[in-house]
Amino acid sequence: MENILNALVVLANFVLIPGLAYGSQIALGALGITLIYSILRFAHFAHGDIMAFGTAFVIFGTWGLQYLGISFGPLPTALLALPLGIAVIILYLLTADRLVYRFYRRVKAKPMIFVMASLGVMFVTNGLTRLLIGPGERRFDDGQRFIIGVRDFREWTGLAEGLALRGSQVITVVVALIAMGLLFWFLNRTKSGKSMRAYSDNEDLALLSGINPDRVVWITWAIAGTLMVLAGTLYGLDKSYRPFTYFMLLLPFFAAAIVGGLGSPIGAIVGGYIVAFAEMGITYAWRRFFSHLLPDEWMPAGLMQVLPVDYKFAVTFGILVVVLIFRPTGIFRGKTL
């Protein structure tokens, strides 16, 4: 019995808990990608960098609050600074839409041209972020770091293996669940949400029925911006903030959105967790897990690792390739690229 518990604790410590938090962060990012894809009809390449830009403002807000001596008790101060980041990013996205995307929408440009335009926005944002906060790593998590520490866990349970549960991991999952719930409620229950879905299904019919297209676009940017800042802040709290890392997140975001089915919000969430657990599971060395379950003589000499850790991104690419070949619409039958 104790062996099974030890094995489960190892798995939870190294795969399940980190995977759940990472998956939630990817899901939030992929939701934004999928929303923009289904309503504005292009792959938004600036996602990762705008996320970094928004998180930079959350960090500034956090510093400001810390300077003023305001804290959020055991919770990270950054949560209080979220509204600032969200407001700045919504404004930024609307400005970008006004200056860049609106023109291409008016001339009914092909989606690929939008993608290239978003690439341009990405480079500009990339530079702005580095000008503002620099390229270096920032840690802005404060408050209580651990809910359960490894050493305390071992003492309480008497197990050989330890389990760490960070506050930021719980906050990530809780905030992600709330955000997803609110989003589904908004899309399915409110008039604005329904008009967005109508616009996504058939633009011409939506226009005929009197839906204001500009308003739909604004709301889409506002929601996508909120999701970006949430994903960025949660990732930064849980791991660390660095503009370059955020840019690299673009790959798992798109993988998750495509695996789930582009344009399908529920698909983006499921895809996020699939990508996260696949990355962690395939590169995890299972030896320690099985060492608690199997008798010694059955243990193989190797680490029982499918791929070395360096191949984390290869896993994401692999999933992407397999899905695009065998089921281009993704799990939940979204649109094809």
Place this chain on the structure above:
Amino acid sequence: MKKFLLAASVSALATGAALADEVRMGVLLGFTGPIESLTGHMADGAELAFSEINESGAFLGGQTIVPIRADTGCVDSALAQASAERLITSDGVVAIMGADCSGVTRAVLENVAMANGIPMISPSATSPAFTTFDSGGIFFRTAPSDARQGLVLASIVMERGIDTVAVTHTNNDYGRGFADSFVANFEEMGGTVTIVVPHEEARGDYTAEVGTLSSAGGDALVILGYVDGGGSVLRTAYELGAFEQFFIGDGMFGDELVANTGEALEGTIGTIPWASGEGTDRFHAMAAEAGINGESSYTRESYDAAALLALAAQAAGEATPAGIAANIMNVANEPGEEILPGDLARGLEILANGGEVNFIGATNVNLVGPGEAAGFFREYVVENGEFVTIQYHQ
């Protein structure tokens, strides 16, 4: 408008050409990238030597040395080579104090410096690969090879009765060379290395790497990397309860490591090329007086590298790349008058009068083999967020 353009291009040309009584030397370090927290202090150390030379007024009949900084990014070979090209072709430097990280140093040396015959003294490239690389007598280093450090660190781990360890290193020339040397020496002493996992710099999350290391097991984790990636691995490994005892190499040493890892670092033991003695103390006093951080990694080596370049030029009687390259070994080693930090003016005078000097500098410089430092290592332990010296190894 035309006039303005003309004026602008003329002034650009004027700044490009060196003045007659001015000798330019490159300070080529990774001012951005993984060791950016160290390089500012290193450049200060080198420039301290140059300003000491300039104040003496004795350098090549009153010429002055103008240091010109350029960036390697530490891990960015393309940037490092472009910077070195710029230093040599556009700024006209006669020698380069640098580069810093082993990979970019090798790239600059092979592709730029050797092609132009410009001598380089690296204060911090410690890869064992340089020992066997034939640079044609233009590459020197004031930091000892990691082959030595791997041996010292292995014996330190062994001394503490730990005979199974997991090793992770930063995935570049420095990390690989250091890890190879550590593993070879540790196994020769009868120890077991359960696994060697490379890690990349600048990743957001190192849970997967730590999971692999933890699965392989071991009584301690040896991290041979930089403050940035290596520090994050250390923190993650501690927080996930994978390891309790850590051993680290020189690239990890720095106040930023303490700030980034906090209590996880307590009890960690490590090595760093270090010098003690009168030369070192004098350098620290001079650095403090000049208002720069002389305690940081490789500041002493940087001072020595810069001083060696100037002394070699003085010994040659001319500030030419060939002259400097040919005289570095002479001024660094016996015989001759011993020169400590602060004595550079005296050294210049002796050389001007045809005498010989043996530069001791801040790190007891003694260049062996193909021009690399024999090296002293400091063994330290982290106690209450401070690096406390245990002993020195030679």
